[in-house]
Amino acid sequence: MSLPIKHTPENQEFTVSQDGYSAELSYSLPTEGVIDFTHTFVEEGLRGQGIGDELAKAGLAYAREKKLKVRTTCSFMASYVAQHPDYQDLVEAC
Template structure:
């Protein structure tokens, strides 16, 4: 699966079989990324796409040395389940 990062629209996106999935974020400060929303088209749910988008966003945050906030409830749960992996970049 190919995930694209659209920095202008502050989103990570992917498309499969004509259906879309997106993880949106804001940059409340230069060193913080706030993941605000995750959406996976109903036809794609249950296939792990939201997890893949989450991993892509968190990898980007780590590469850019950003601290991560999780306004999105899905992301809050994701980082809680994977706390040992991402504790160093959480705001």
């Protein structure tokens, strides 16, 4: 699946719009070198299509590119990262 995911750093979010519906992955930068994925929302009309997963991949690719450690305050992101071992190296040590 190739979606036009838009990253808007000034709003600290990744978004996608399709068929009149939207989805977002919000984040914060709580300390230098750390990104905290705080909220994921997918409108009803886009649910069940893997859009949340695509947003997660985009956010995690950004973290890797910028060499940021990842926090997952968002339960969806915590679950996604836990299910994908290839992202474990990004997780901030407790």
